[in-house]
Amino acid sequence: MYHLIVFLPLLGFLLAGLFSKSLGTKGCEWITTSLLIISAVLSWFAFFSVGFSDKPAETITVLRWVSSGDLNVNWAFRIDTLTVVMLVVVNTVSALVHMYSIGYMHHDPHRPRFFAYLSLFTFAMLMLVTSDNLLQMFFGWEGVGLASYLLIGFWFKKPSANSAAMKAFIVNRVGDFGFALGIFGVFYLFNTIEFSTIFANVDAVAKSQESVINFLGYSLNGAEALTVVCLLLFMGAMGKSAQFLLHTWLPDAMEGPTPVSALIHAATMVTAGVFLVARMSPVFEFSTTALTVVTLFGAMTAFFAATIGLVQNDIKRVIAYSTCSQLGYMFAALGVGAYGAAVFHLFTHAFFKALLFLGAGSVIHAVSDEQDMRRMGGLRKHIPKTYWMMVIGTVALTGLGIPGTYIGTAGFFSKDAIIESVFVGQNAVAYASFWMLVIAALFTSFYSWRLIFMTFHGKPRASADVMSHVHESPNVMLIPLYILAIGALFAGIAFYGAFLGHGVDAHHEGWYNTFWREALFAGANNNVLVEYSQVDKWVKWSPAIVMTLGFILAYIFYIRSPNTPKELARQHPAFYQFLLNKWYFDELYNFLFVRPSMWLGRFLWKKGDGWMIDGFGPDGISARVQDITGRIVKLQSGYLYHYAFAMMIGIAALISWTMFGGAG
Numbered sequence: 001m002y003h004l005i006v007f008l009p010l011l012g013f014l015l016a017g018l019f020s021k022s023l024g025t026k027g028c029e030w031i032t033t034s035l036l037i038i039s040a041v042l043s044w045f046a047f048f049s050v051g052f053s054d055k056p057a058e059t060i061t062v063l064r065w066v067s068s069g070d071l072n073v074n075w076a077f078r079i080d081t082l083t084v085v086m087l088v089v090v091n092t093v094s095a096l097v098h099m100y101s102i103g104y105m106h107h108d109p110h111r112p113r114f115f116a117y118l119s120l121f122t123f124a125m126l127m128l129v130t131s132d133n134l135l136q137m138f139f140g141w142e143g144v145g146l147a148s149y150l151l152i153g154f155w156f157k158k159p160s161a162n163s164a165a166m167k168a169f170i171v172n173r174v175g176d177f178g179f180a181l182g183i184f185g186v187f188y189l190f191n192t193i194e195f196s197t198i199f200a201n202v203d204a205v206a207k208s209q210e211s212v213i214n215f216l217g218y219s220l221n222g223a224e225a226l227t228v229v230c231l232l233l234f235m236g237a238m239g240k241s242a243q244f245l246l247h248t249w250l251p252d253a254m255e256g257p258t259p260v261s262a263l264i265h266a267a268t269m270v271t272a273g274v275f276l277v278a279r280m281s282p283v284f285e286f287s288t289t290a291l292t293v294v295t296l297f298g299a300m301t302a303f304f305a306a307t308i309g310l311v312q313n314d315i316k317r318v319i320a321y322s323t324c325s326q327l328g329y330m331f332a333a334l335g336v337g338a339y340g341a342a343v344f345h346l347f348t349h350a351f352f353k354a355l356l357f358l359g360a361g362s363v364i365h366a367v368s369d370e371q372d373m374r375r376m377g378g379l380r381k382h383i384p385k386t387y388w389m390m391v392i393g394t395v396a397l398t399g400l401g402i403p404g405t406y407i408g409t410a411g412f413f414s415k416d417a418i419i420e421s422v423f424v425g426q427n428a429v430a431y432a433s434f435w436m437l438v439i440a441a442l443f444t445s446f447y448s449w450r451l452i453f454m455t456f457h458g459k460p461r462a463s464a465d466v467m468s469h470v471h472e473s474p475n476v477m478l479i480p481l482y483i484l485a486i487g488a489l490f491a492g493i494a495f496y497g498a499f500l501g502h503g504v505d506a507h508h509e510g511w512y513n514t515f516w517r518e519a520l521f522a523g524a525n526n527n528v529l530v531e532y533s534q535v536d537k538w539v540k541w542s543p544a545i546v547m548t549l550g551f552i553l554a555y556i557f558y559i560r561s562p563n564t565p566k567e568l569a570r571q572h573p574a575f576y577q578f579l580l581n582k583w584y585f586d587e588l589y590n591f592l593f594v595r596p597s598m599w600l601g602r603f604l605w606k607k608g609d610g611w612m613i614d615g616f617g618p619d620g621i622s623a624r625v626q627d628i629t630g631r632i633v634k635l636q637s638g639y640l641y642h643y644a645f646a647m648m649i650g651i652a653a654l655i656s657w658t659m660f661g662g663a664g
Contacts, residue, residue, distance in 0.1 A: 006127065033102065050080070100480040121148070124144045127143060178235025236276065239273070266351075297331060304325075305324035336430055359390040366379065377461040398445040401416070
């Protein structure tokens with residue numbers, strides 16, 4: 001079964017990529033979509049059969065992969081609760097994105113290539129989440145990087161799409177450099193990169209007081225070495241999951257088709273970093289410093305991205321910054337040891353974020369590919385089905401629900417669990433992170449309802465010609481929205497107890513025990529989820545209060561008094577431009593890294609390569625040869641009398657030399 005789950009998307013990629021002319025466009029669309037649907041159904045079967053059992057982690061070997069000295073790596077599937085959760089997330093969203101794309105991309109002449117790339121993207125992510133070792137994970141890690149480059153730059157004739165694809169690829173290489181070093185460090189410490197062996201021996205390595213590694217001139221004992229390794233691994237996670245400082249590629253990824261945005265942001269690429277830290281949690285648990293860094297960067301990302309989302313006008317970019325912010329929530333939870341809450345939010349987030357992106361695609365499809373919300377408005381009556389799907393996604397994202405009860409949307413259960421867990425977190429930045437997450441929840445509510453009000457309410461701001469062509473999307477696009485809406489509304493209620501154990505002792509109930517079996521056996525700090533249910537009422541109610549406040553402010557600003565935002569921007573131009581220009585990170589990185597790199601590259605090209613190497617090397621030698629032969633060739637005029645004259649001069653010179661030489 002697991003072979004089918006992983007390799008059916010690969011089969012779809014090969015069929016659509018190699019036999020598109022034989023299968024035809026429709027054939028490629030339906031074959032790849034059908035294979036993903038089968039894979040998704042099997043994933044749900046695995047989800048219930050593994051997730052709700054006490055089976056230990058299972059390893060399924062596919063083939064022998066690498067054998068070099070002490071390094072022996074098999075291509076194998078690690079099947080445990082975390083794996084099957086990711087299988088459901090990846091394959092469900094991917095199958096729905098494939099189906100949705102049949103309608104959304106119907107006008108594109110290169111649909112077979114698009115569907116082949118989607119299937120390749122899915123296969124690479126499945127390789128990553130089923131990995132039994134770090135090398136296999138890195139293989140899938142780079143695979144999703146390649147596929148994202150191909151999909152973001154799918155419309156390669158657009159310069160902006162090419163630039164966005166390159167930016168995503170290059171920024172991720174920065175993080176991948178740290179990830180690769182982290183893998184080397186793990187192998188050096190454990191003499192293996194297989195997860196089961198690493199988890200079994202991490203306790204012994206952490207307790208070693210002897211110098212086990214030299215790093216940057218420092219001699220480190222076991223615990224210190226684990227901290228370095230964890231920080232390097234987290235560096236990789238920062239790049240892939242677009243955390244603060246390595247986030248700049250994510251908004252520009254919106255240059256790809258909207259279904260790509262849904263797949264990247266909801267199920268595949270950006271969740272890979274969260275999965276990495278969750279999978280390696282038995283190692284992270286032995287480094288308080290690393291967990292503190294993870295918490296800090298997660299909370300800062302949640303706050304930072306939310307501030308930028310307040311003023312963005314591109315409908316897809318607003319949702320993109322929302323993704324960046326929600327990923328920050330997940331990392332903050334991981335940092336305080338609330339692994340169940342983090343993965344639960346990853347699970348619920350997949351439903352409502354895919355719903356929001358595909359809903360935005362339905363809006364864009366309806367208004368002739370317009371993405372600027374300032375040129376929308378008044379669409380509620382024209383596309384009511386899309387409107388209600390977007391509203392459902394918004395209430396799930398903002399976390400609508402009643403604290404202390406089981407009444408709420410998916411985001412209510414998972415996001416509130418994270419905020420409460422961070423409040424009781426034990427590391428040094430937990431309390432400050434709690435307030436950053438609460439403020440981010442306020443901003444999230446504001447910009448999410450701002451999107452709804454600007455897009456669907458008020459008077460139409462689009463041209464009469466555009467409004468005359470506004471139409472509801474076809475069923476092939478709406479059906480995926482309906483399915484995702486069910487998950488956005490009810491996934492929290494259905495699976496809250498399974499992920500979080502109803503707030504009781506996590507050792508005895510819930511998936512916490514099966515998720516983090518190795519961490520528990522290794523003596524990890526697993527008391528966060530036990531305590532978070534006992535927090536004060538004001539902590540429990542704080543997300544609901546700020547969510548309501550954000551809704552009220554958005555209603556006042558964009559329904560009751562639409563001129564207020566313009567007036568605030570006019571009164572505070574510097575602050576508005578600061579947010580609108582994304583804290584000037586692009587400009588800063590351009591100044592610090594891009595321009596010096598381009599200057600250095602141009603200098604080495606013109607002076608180093610052109611003037612020095614070529615000038616005194618191959619080009620210089622060939623130029624001298626050409627110069628000499630050019631002069632010599634002038635002696636070969638082709639006239640007989642020139643040659644006779646030269647012969648006469650030669651004879652005269654010979655005779656003269658003989659005479660004078662003989663006389664001497």
